[in-house]
Amino acid sequence: MVTSSDPGRPVEALVDPVAPRPVERVFPVRAMGDVLIVRKRAQELAVQFGLGSRRATELAIAVSELATNIVKYGIHGEVVVILDPETGVRGGIRVVARDVGPPIRNLEIALQDGCDDTGPIDPTLVLRRGGLGTGLGAVLRFADLFEYQQGETGKAIIVTFHR
Amino acid sequence: MPNEKNEEVVEFTQSRLEDLIQALAYAAIDDFDACMALMKGTLVGDSFATLEGGFTDFLSMLVGAKADLNDALVRAEESNRQLENQLETIERQQAAIRELSTPIIEVWAGVLCLPVVGIVDSQRSAEMTETLLEMIVAKQARTAIVDITGIDAMDTKTADHFIKMAKAVRLLGADCILSGINPGIAQTLTHIGVDLTGIRTLRNLRDALQVFLRE
Numbered sequence: 001m002v003t004s005s006d007p008g009r010p011v012e013a014l015v016d017p018v019a020p021r022p023v024e025r026v027f028p029v030r031a032m033g034d035v036l037i038v039r040k041r042a043q044e045l046a047v048q049f050g051l052g053s054r055r056a057t058e059l060a061i062a063v064s065e066l067a068t069n070i071v072k073y074g075i076h077g078e079v080v081v082i083l084d085p086e087t088g089v090r091g092g093i094r095v096v097a098r099d100v101g102p103p104i105r106n107l108e109i110a111l112q113d114g115c116d117d118t119g120p121i122d123p124t125l126v127l128r129r130g131g132l133g134t135g136l137g138a139v140l141r142f143a144d145l146f147e148y149q150q151g152e153t154g155k156a157i158i159v160t161f162h163r
Numbered sequence: 164m165p166n167e168k169n170e171e172v173v174e175f176t177q178s179r180l181e182d183l184i185q186a187l188a189y190a191a192i193d194d195f196d197a198c199m200a201l202m203k204g205t206l207v208g209d210s211f212a213t214l215e216g217g218f219t220d221f222l223s224m225l226v227g228a229k230a231d232l233n234d235a236l237v238r239a240e241e242s243n244r245q246l247e248n249q250l251e252t253i254e255r256q257q258a259a260i261r262e263l264s265t266p267i268i269e270v271w272a273g274v275l276c277l278p279v280v281g282i283v284d285s286q287r288s289a290e291m292t293e294t295l296l297e298m299i300v301a302k303q304a305r306t307a308i309v310d311i312t313g314i315d316a317m318d319t320k321t322a323d324h325f326i327k328m329a330k331a332v333r334l335l336g337a338d339c340i341l342s343g344i345n346p347g348i349a350q351t352l353t354h355i356g357v358d359l360t361g362i363r364t365l366r367n368l369r370d371a372l373q374v375f376l377r378e
Binding site: 032036040054061064068131133138141142 | 289324347
């Protein structure tokens with residue numbers, strides 16, 4: 001696995017056409033400003049990797065929802081964007097959103113639109129909380145694969161977008 | 164001899180005892196300078212001087228500990244202030260981000276325009292609705308033009324929320340025009356099967372402005 005701590009380095013320089021290897025980018029997420037940075041960079045990386053512009057925007061929306069959840073519920077965490085030429089049939093992008101916050105209490109409920117992980121969000125609270133409760137649902141709708149992991153030190157949502 | 168009590172009588176002047184008492188009084192009110200000044204002149208090598216010396220040693224240790232404590236307090240206050248500054252900066256940035264993500268322009272008296280660009284997620288669409296509805300009331304607007312030319316993808320639930328926003332605008336007694344819907348979004352909107360009656364859509368912002376100016 002090739003890793004790069006420099007988010008400004010072009011992807012082309014890291015992807016070797018002869019021996020395709022995954023390229024990994026790590027973006028720390030602590031505040032809403034980080035959400036703006038990671039979703040923009042994820043969109044650019046997706047376009048460079050060869051996703052269509054609409055699909056790249058969908059990936060950026062998913063990244064935005066996952067990163068927003070880290071800021072809202074996860075204390076702090078990071079989003080890792082992995083460009084993997086060998087996943088799926090024609091390669092794909094994996095997005096790992098992990099944080100040190102408490103685990104999702106009920107994933108099935110959390111994935112339902114208009115709900116957080118305990119149940120439906122009171123519509124009168126939607127505006128005050130600045131969310132519709134449809135974020136994870138959107139991620140699930142856009143992604144080709146959706147995976148949830150939790151451990152003693154935190155949790156991670158891993159989604160894959162095929163090329 | 165070691166177990167025998169030392170019955171030796173120590174003699175000292177009344178003034179030395181008074182000085183010691185006075186020094187203790189100064190120490191009690193944190194005036195260590197005055198305290199040390201009083202104890203300085205007591206260098207007589209008799210038994211009472213042992214007590215005076217012990218008191219002076221204790222005093223200088225106390226002064227040292229006190230200074231350390233003050234330093235720690237100053238440092239704690241400093242880092243606290245830095246933390247408060249950082250929190251304030253973060254809050255200011257968040258407010259700026261919110262403002263930038265929903266730039267509402269009054270293009271004409273009573274006509275508001277909300278150009279939507281970039282990536283629209285659930286949080287942003289909720290914020291947009293809130294800001295637009297507040298602005299319509301504040302500016303007593305008759306028309307709101309929501310231009311989504313810059314958007315090429317949107318989640319179905321977010322699109323649904325956009326239509327609800329347009330309906331809420333009508334409830335406030337204003338018209339809402341959606342302009343610049345691209346093929347992808349059009350498919351999303353028809354796919355979710357929402358009721359689009361009463362929602363006016365126009366090809367682009369120019370058409371939307373023209374329609375308003377004609378009416």
